[in-house]
Amino acid sequence: MGSLDHNFNKTGLNISSMPNSQQQQQKIVIGEAGYVLEDVPNLSDYIPNLPTYPNPLQDNPSYSVVKQYFVDVDDTVAQKIVVHKNSPRGIHFRRAGPRQKVYFEPDDVYACVVTCGGLCPGLNTVIREIVCDLYYMYGVTRVMGIDGGYRGFYSKNTIPLTPKVVNGIHKRGGTILGTSRGGHDTKKIVDSIQDRGINQVYIIGGDGTQRGAAVIFEEIRRRGLNVAVAGIPKTIDNDIPVIDKSFGFDSAVEEAQRAISAAHVEATSFENGIGLVKLMGRDSGFIAMYATLASRDVDCCLIPESPFYLEGRGGLFEYIEHRLKANGHMVIVIAEGAGQELVSESLKSSDPSGNKPLHDVGLWISERLKEHFSKQKKMVINLKYIDPTYMIRAIPSNASDNVYCTLLAETAVHGAMAGYTGFTVGPVNGKHAYIPFDRIIEKQNKVVITDRMWARLLSSTLQPSFLGTRDIIKENKEEELPTQLADNSTTDDNSMEKQILR
Ligand SMILES: Nc1ncnc2c1ncn2[C@@H]1O[C@H](COP(=O)(O)OP(=O)(O)OP(=O)(O)O)[C@@H](O)[C@H]1O
Ligand SMILES: O=P(O)(O)OC[C@H]1O[C@](O)(CO)[C@@H](O)[C@@H]1O
Ligand SMILES: [Mg+2]
Numbered sequence: 226m227g228s229l230d231h232n233f234n235k236t237g238l239n240i241s242s243m244p245n246s247q248q249q250q251q252k253i254v255i256g257e258a259g260y261v262l263e264d265v266p267n268l269s270d271y272i273p274n275l276p277t278y279p280n281p282l283q284d285n286p287s288y289s290v291v292k293q294y295f296v297d298v299d300d301t302v303a304q305k306i307v308v309h310k311n312s313p314r315g316i317h318f319r320r321a322g323p324r325q326k327v328y329f330e331p332d333d334v335y336a337c338v339v340t341c342g343g344l345c346p347g348l349n350t351v352i353r354e355i356v357c358d359l360y361y362m363y364g365v366t367r368v369m370g371i372d373g374g375y376r377g378f379y380s381k382n383t384i385p386l387t388p389k390v391v392n393g394i395h396k397r398g399g400t401i402l403g404t405s406r407g408g409h410d411t412k413k414i415v416d417s418i419q420d421r422g423i424n425q426v427y428i429i430g431g432d433g434t435q436r437g438a439a440v441i442f443e444e445i446r447r448r449g450l451n452v453a454v455a456g457i458p459k460t461i462d463n464d465i466p467v468i469d470k471s472f473g474f475d476s477a478v479e480e481a482q483r484a485i486s487a488a489h490v491e492a493t494s495f496e497n498g499i500g501l502v503k504l505m506g507r508d509s510g511f512i513a514m515y516a517t518l519a520s521r522d523v524d525c526c527l528i529p530e531s532p533f534y535l536e537g538r539g540g541l542f543e544y545i546e547h548r549l550k551a552n553g554h555m556v557i558v559i560a561e562g563a564g565q566e567l568v569s570e571s572l573k574s575s576d577p578s579g580n581k582p583l584h585d586v587g588l589w590i591s592e593r594l595k596e597h598f599s600k601q602k603k604m605v606i607n608l609k610y611i612d613p614t615y616m617i618r619a620i621p622s623n624a625s626d627n628v629y630c631t632l633l634a635e636t637a638v639h640g641a642m643a644g645y646t647g648f649t650v651g652p653v654n655g656k657h658a659y660i661p662f663d664r665i666i667e668k669q670n671k672v673v674i675t676d677r678m679w680a681r682l683l684s685s686t687l688q689p690s691f692l693g694t695r696d697i698i699k700e701n702k703e704e705e706l707p708t709q710l711a712d713n714s715t716t717d718d719n720s721m722e723k724q725i726l727r
Pocket of ligand 1: 343460
């Protein structure tokens with residue numbers, strides 16, 4: 226196989242069943258032994274005869290010490306690293322990093338950065354590093370911020386960004402640029418990019434934002450503009466697929482420990498004390514799961530992916546009663562998106578981005594617990610409900626997230642300078658890669674309750690599975706989900722007593 230650079234829609238893969246627009250968008254390279262590269266677009270794919278320039282990094286004293294600083298054009302990153310002797314090599318993504326040739330002269334670059342969606346620890350670090358990398362690695366001096374998310378492109382003045390402006394912002398929570406939901410008007414946004422002469426767009430945000438970035442990129446390509454669009458994935462929910470983990474997630478999990486510890490102290494100080502902590506996680510329960518695993522003080526973790534029920538044999542009430550009788554206290558962590566289907570009131574309208582509204586499941590479950598134990602069981606419980614929701618995402622990022630954000634920003638800048646566009650950056654099995662937008666937006670990353678991690682959680686909390694794995698798979702019509710549990714037992718043959726006695 227020759228150089229992998231800029232092979233557009235190489236056939237060999239059966240793409241005939243895909244719609245035309247999708248066939249045009251996908252850039253797939255097929256190699257030997259089942260090797261597939263899901264490549265990202267390059268400006269040169271649709272703008273002929275684009276000139277290239279030597280990468281100014283080759284004269285940068287800080288980087289000249291690195292033996293092989295530039296990434297080989299054929300380097301790719303495997304999506305699946307656990308393989309068998311005869312298994313196909315599988316899907317790969319283009320390895321991120323600096324290229325020997327760039328498609329922009331530093332003086333010609335006019336870059337912008339925008340942050341969209343909810344807050345997340347590390348947003349300011351990414352902004353800071355994009356600005357500093359453009360300045361110090363590539364000598365780009367025209368960088369500006371878009372004020373208040375996507376709508377800022379067409380309704381607000383821009384914010385000039387220099388290393389001096391961004392110095393020290395990584396120690397602050399939030400985003401110095403402001404953010405918002407809704408307001409994505411593709412035409413107005415691309416008009417603004419075109420009118421201002423912007424040629425590099427760095428878009429930091431979650432799944433919704435990356436969807437927005439994908440349509441901005443499509444419109445830019447349709448207009449034939451020499452503008453690189455780079456997405457940097459952001460979400461404390463960790464719901465973006467393909468990448469190992471999203472930035473800010475670790476910081477949020479760490480902060481959640483404080484709430485869980487407080488819940489534990491409260492619960493252990495009162496007779497039949499129950500500490501209930503609600504954590505973020507709209508559709509994905511990663512924060513709740515990791516915070517629970519890290520704490521070890523949690524007796525029950527409820528997430529959107531694992532349905533539960535309250536009353537009757539094998540239900541939550543029964544488990545809580547057993548636990549209180551055995552230990553005298555209990556800590557419950559609930560993700561905000563868990564058990565929404567149990568709350569019968571009708572839901573209010575969606576948020577401006579179209580995200581479905583959520584009931585306060587923590588409050589609801591608190592009321593139900595009080596009612597159940599005082600009225601039906603005549604048992605006094607002392608329930609303390611802690612809702613640290615925004616506190617875990619409004620903090621500055623911790624040290625490891627700061628380093629992670631630095632790498633994300635750096636690889637985004639290298640990618641855009643190298644002419645890549647329509648990509649999201651992120652680590653895949655520890656190696657940073659450029660991932661096509663379609664891959665990032667096709668589905669949400671969710672806790673797989675048939676995976677070992679959820680099993681670890683169950684064995685740490687000793688909570689029952691409530692609904693058996695088989696029932697859940699059946700309910701979700703996800704029969705193809707790999708099951709690693711030897712026994713897909715339901716709560717009937719996996720009784721509460723057995724669970725608690727373990
Ligand atoms: N399908 C879509 N097409 C175009 N734009 C979208 C789409 N979905 C969301 N957006 C825009 O992306 C921005 C952010 O979306 P959203 O509020 O859903 O947050 P997010 O990026 O998913 O982040 P998070 O959920 O982690 O807070 C909003 O301005 C919204 O209008
Ligand atoms: O109240 P806001 O700002 O809409 O954000 C809340 C949502 O943002 C997130 O943190 C990220 O999507 C969710 O966990 C949460 O539901
Ligand atoms: Mg989202």
